[in-house]
Amino acid sequence: MAILAAKPKGRKADKALLARINKGRERLETFAARNDECWEFYRGNHYAYVDERNVLQVLPTTVSARGTGKPAHRARQARNLVFDATLRIQSQATQQIPSYQVPPSTEDPDDISAARLAEKVLLYGYHRWGIRDAAKRAVLHAIVNHTGEAFGWVYWDSQVPPYIKGENVGLGDVRVRIYGANEVYWEPGLKFEDSPWHCVEQAMTIEAAKQLDGFIEGTELVPDAASRQLSHRGRLSSDKPNLVVVTHYLERPCPDKPEGEWRVLANGLEICEPRSYPGDGEEPCLRKLCFAEDPDNDRDLGLVSQAIDAQRTKNDADNKLIEWKNHALMPRLFVTPGLMKKQRFTDEPGKVYEIPQPTQNVQFLEVPQVPGELFEMADRATADLNRIFANDDIPPQIEAARAIEAFLESNRSRHVAFFANLAQWYSQIGHDCLVMVQKHYTEPRLLQIKGEFGWESIKDFKGADLRGQVDVRVSADSIMPKTKQEVERKVMMYAQAGWVSGEEAITAIETGNAERLVRSVANDEARVGRIIQRLKEGREALYSMPNLPTGEMVPEVDPVTGETRMVPEMAPGWMPRRSDNLGVWKHMFSNWMKTEEYEMLDREMQQAAAAIFGGILQLEAQIAQEQQMAMAAEAEQLGMQNAAKPQVKPLPSLRGAAEGEGGEPPQF
Secondary structure, eight states, X not given: OOOOOXXXXXXXXXXXXXXXXXXXXXXXXTTHHHXXXXXXXXXXXXXXXXXXXXXXXXXXXXXXXXXXXXXXXOOOOOOOHHHHHHHHHHHHHHSSOOOEEOOOSSSOHHHHHHHHHHHHHHHHHXXXXXXXXXXXXXHHHHHHSTTOEEEEEEEEETTOSXXXXXSSOBSOEEEEEEEETTSEEESTTSOGGGOSEEEEEEEEEHHHHHTSTTBOTTOOOOOOTTTSOOTTTGGGOOOOTTEEEEEEEEEOOOSSOTTOEEEEEETTEEOBOOBOOSSOSSSOSEEEEESBOOTTSSSOBOSHHHHHHHHHHHHHHHHHHHHHHHHHTSOOEEEOTTSSTTOOOOSOTTOOOOOSSHHHHEEEOOOOOOOHHHHHHHHHHHHHHHHHTTOOOOOTTOOSHHHHHHHHHHHHHTTHHHHHHHHHHHHXXXXXXXXXXXHHOOSOEEEEXXXXXXXXXXXXXXXXXXXXXXXXXXXXXXXXXOOHHHHHHHHHHHHHTTSSOHHHHHHHHHHTOOGGGGHHHHHHHHHHHHHHHHHHHOHHHHHTSOEEEEEEEEXXXXXXXXXXXXXXXXXETTSOOTTSOHHHHHHHHHHHTTSHHHHTSOHHHHHHHHHHHHHHHHHHHHHHHHHHHHHHHHHHHHHHHHHHSOOOOOOOOHHHHHHOTTSSOOOO
């Protein structure tokens, strides 16, 4: 009696939906083999190639015991320069912590405070949420994949401890998952950001699939990752007997489906309850990072695929040199036939061979010169690889320090576009993380953050404290790689010009980070910008700012006791203070007051702006007068100290003593 295999039970997926997914998967398989080839080169398997059927094949690099494999005389070694060059770019791209900026949505002081808090939360989460590790994986995918793509998905992990008593969940936290180019596809022919739907496809264990949120109880799954041999994998396909392919179908909001759609499929079944689209729908919930854009294609371009031919040429030239060594340096003899009389040459030391007239009948072959063209080919291939990865060696004719610096800067500038893409990716991931924090941080939490002025503790933080301030910006300059020598040179220039103190310079040089040197200027620019914005909004916005201490003490008479005491002087919060950088204020206000924007203000706000500029000049004059008075007092004190010293009559010179008081030589 035949035993039939149990059929999977569950909800059948819609045929139109499956047809759409299959269409996207077919487009994926047209280039997936190229992606796998690039990964094999990164791992050092340089004898993988894509054949005419678009299937990844691998040449053998060893000879098996049965004599199969590569020919014995062929050398198939690899010098993996791709691996080294790839890791260089990855380390350069991820060595700096991104400088997160969250501009407030309004000029409300509470929103401004919430925006500053959001920046601190992002710094806290950079390590806590694994953003740095996610960025390293994303950068590696973008460099290695033939299509130069990586995708990040911010999600809430409810299994992060500590666990809640009585419930099968933990306190939870934000996490970032990274997908490669062979795991994500969308509507063929459309750019990623224009596609109305996206799919994420992964192989996972059946137990993990059943732990997905919204899993339909009673759905039976069977492993199909091994039976579904993707055509592009070819000989690299490995047996996966316990894995099932799970597909997340993400359809963005549209007029017909205002909330979008999120469906999870496996074995041709829907295994989870349908949900609305994750995220706001304005942008894809998957955040794409690309190395280089291909404007005429729906997929982009990576870097390793551009270096494959040069790496193969390098390996070929090196292997030919090894084969020359194996052949040319092997001792070879010409012996007149019939003279050996069944004797055989062996490697036995001291063995005697009986050959008549050996000097005439036995002759060693001469060793030919190694072809110099092979060295030239290897060197040229290495130079091509360095050129592709912007890792050129400094030419010997460049010796001046300024010329060397310009050459290195030229190499770095070739990856500026990628760093700009990475900065945008950081900002998108940061935005999604803050949205998750607002939604899920419902319990008070303690955040430990290393801020501008040391470690800070934010107690009883909740997601609602962000007040919707989730617009994140990251400057590409903040993540550009900088050597310690470059930082030291910049800091020393600032210190010699008197722009920074010695303590600030020492801290910047020791930490290798010069960004904090300009934070004070940035804070002044931000404060001036806020005040100008309030001037443009009108008197209500400007005059609502609270009074702040000016930094000076003034006498005040106590109305109760009648005693005079010194109290801090208060002034409107929009006026300059002694703690402000007056040079920044003067520069920004003088430029703004020349614009049409200032000319179109009402009279009252123009007068307020003029009062601010006058306050800047007055403070500058006061500080200059105080400095002059301090210098005069110091000079007077030095003069009094010199006058108080005992006056000693100077001794006559030796010439004067020798010549006498009258200047005539003494008479003997």
